[in-house]
Amino acid sequence: xxxxxxxxxxxxxxxxxxxxxxxxxxxxxxxxxxxxxxxxxxxxxxxxxxxxxxxxxxxxxxxxxxxxxxxxxxxxxxxxxxxxxxxxxxxxxxxxxxxxxxxxxxxxxxxxxxxxxxxxxxxxxxxxxxxxxxxxxxxxxxxxxxxxxxxxxxxxxxxxxxxxxxxxxxxxxxxxxxxxxxxxxxxxxxxxxxxxxxxx
Amino acid sequence: xxxxxxxxxxxxxxxxxxxxxxxxxxxxxxxxxxxxxxxxxxxxxxxxxxxxxxxxxxxxxxxxxxxxxxxxxxxxxxxxxxxxxxxxxxxxxxxxxxxxxxxxxxxxxxxxxxxxxxxxxxxxxxxxxxxxxxxxxxxxxxxxxxxxxxxxxxxxxxxxxxxxxxxxxxxxxxxxxxxxxxxxxxxxxxxxxxxxxxxxxxxxxxxxxxxxxxxxxxxxxxxxxxxxxxxxxxxxxxxxxxxxxxxxxxxxx
Numbered sequence: 001x002x003x004x005x006x007x008x009x010x011x012x013x014x015x016x017x018x019x020x021x022x023x024x025x026x027x028x029x030x031x032x033x034x035x036x037x038x039x040x041x042x043x044x045x046x047x048x049x050x051x052x053x054x055x056x057x058x059x060x061x062x063x064x065x066x067x068x069x070x071x072x073x074x075x076x077x078x079x080x081x082x083x084x085x086x087x088x089x090x091x092x093x094x095x096x097x098x099x100x101x102x103x104x105x106x107x108x109x110x111x112x113x114x115x116x117x118x119x120x121x122x123x124x125x126x127x128x129x130x131x132x133x134x135x136x137x138x139x140x141x142x143x144x145x146x147x148x149x150x151x152x153x154x155x156x157x158x159x160x161x162x163x164x165x166x167x168x169x170x171x172x173x174x175x176x177x178x179x180x181x182x183x184x185x186x187x188x189x190x191x192x193x194x195x196x197x198x199x200x
Numbered sequence: 201x202x203x204x205x206x207x208x209x210x211x212x213x214x215x216x217x218x219x220x221x222x223x224x225x226x227x228x229x230x231x232x233x234x235x236x237x238x239x240x241x242x243x244x245x246x247x248x249x250x251x252x253x254x255x256x257x258x259x260x261x262x263x264x265x266x267x268x269x270x271x272x273x274x275x276x277x278x279x280x281x282x283x284x285x286x287x288x289x290x291x292x293x294x295x296x297x298x299x300x301x302x303x304x305x306x307x308x309x310x311x312x313x314x315x316x317x318x319x320x321x322x323x324x325x326x327x328x329x330x331x332x333x334x335x336x337x338x339x340x341x342x343x344x345x346x347x348x349x350x351x352x353x354x355x356x357x358x359x360x361x362x363x364x365x366x367x368x369x370x371x372x373x374x375x376x377x378x379x380x381x382x383x384x385x386x387x388x389x390x391x392x393x394x395x396x397x398x399x400x401x402x403x404x405x406x407x408x409x410x411x412x413x414x415x416x417x418x419x420x421x422x423x424x425x426x427x428x429x430x431x432x433x434x435x436x437x438x439x440x441x442x443x444x445x446x447x448x449x450x451x452x453x
Contacts, residue, residue, distance in 0.1 A: 030265075033269040035262060035266055035269070038262065038265045039262055042255075042258055042261055042262070043250065043255060046255060046257075046258070047248075047249065047251070047254045047255075048247065050254050051246065061257065064257060065257055065261070068261040069261075069264055072264050072265045072268045073268065135245060136245055136246055136248055136251065139242050139243075139246045142242075154243075158223055158225070158246065158247060159247050161225075182219070182223060183219045186219050186222065186239060187219075189239065189242070190235050190238070190239045193239070194238075
């Protein structure tokens with residue numbers, strides 16, 4: 001059924017949520033080698049994963065691929081529910097992003113100026129943002145203008161849907177600090193959106 | 201944005217319940233500020249469904265999953281015995297390595313013993329071998345006593361021309377080997393007493409069961425406390441010191 005939904009449509013992918021209460025069944029099937037169940041997991045988490053990685057690393061696609069490869073390796077031994085699975089996956093993604101940043105900084109053929117420019121959050125022009133409607137991409141561009149820790153915590157709390165305790169473990173802060181940072185980040189994001197005219 | 205709380209602005213903590221609701225993706229109350237509604241709408245767009253390009257890597261990930269689940273086209277249940285067999289291979293390799301090490305050690309040991317008996321080792325090592333496995337003593341060594349002396353073992357020694365020439369004027373083949381004549385019994389060497397101050401009543405080198413019919417010569421006024429050993433490893437009873445004129449050797453005429 002899920003496979004049919006994956007194969008259906010040629011122009012645009014079916015992006016409806018695919019996992020709900022049946023997450024544990026899907027996870028168990030994927031752990032047993034069911035490729036369709038694994039594709040279901042992938043489609044459920046990949047958009048949030050890719051958006052999170054776009055915020056914290058310029059090599060989001062490569063890091064996402066590495067993350068999934070590691071998930072494939074560790075999937076048979078994973079134990080836990082949907083929340084734990086997401087926390088595990090985003091922890092892997094963060095580690096791979098850090099590794100990618102280190103290897104990028106060691107790469108000799110990349111000019112330093114280019115590296116720094118890629119690591120800095122891109123501040124979009126306010127006029128350009130005002131012309132765009134509210135879309136995932138425009139909001140992502142807005143979030144990239146936030147400080148790194150603010151943007152990351154917003155992505156993990158809102159996009160990945162993780163609890164404050166899980167986010168605290170991933171970013172190395174206390175749950176209280178995560179909550180305070182998330183509030184500050186949201187206030188700053190609202191202010192930025194008002195100035196950029198993204199919101200209606 | 202009038203009235204919207206930002207950090208450092210008074211009243212910033214009043215919106216915390218609304219912010220928590222936005223984070224938890226719950227519906228805001230209708231009387232919430234418009235800014236909060238806008239923020240909730242932005243974040244809902246951020247957490248929206250997948251766009252087309254975001255699932256582009258799905259094929260590669262699925263291929264990696266099928267490879268990991270079934271690397272050679274067999275089921276995962278069939279792969280389990282292969283994993284279990286791995287420690288057995290490791291154990292076999294270890295036993296082979298141990299066997300090889302043992303064989304090398306045996307060959308090295310045998311070679312060393314052969315070299316020691318062939319007297320081709322350097323002098324210190326040869327002396328060590330002489331003490332350990334009763335190999336021939338190195339040429340020119342000061343100690344002519346075999347290492348097996350303390351244990352009372354007889355150690356056959358090959359006579360050496362060089363050592364014989366260095367044994368002094370009193371040493372001669374006839375004196376050192378009185379029973380070398382055909383048909384005569386081999387003298388029996390009794391072990392020396394190692395207690396200090398022990399003066400032997402008879403020479404340590406006694407002929408054993410076969411004794412000379414002639415009585416032993418009288419001890420001189422300054423008898424040597426211990427008989428000396430010839431370079432050939434035979435007891436002559438001839439002291440090697442400067443005051444060694446009197447002899448206890450019954451075979452010396």
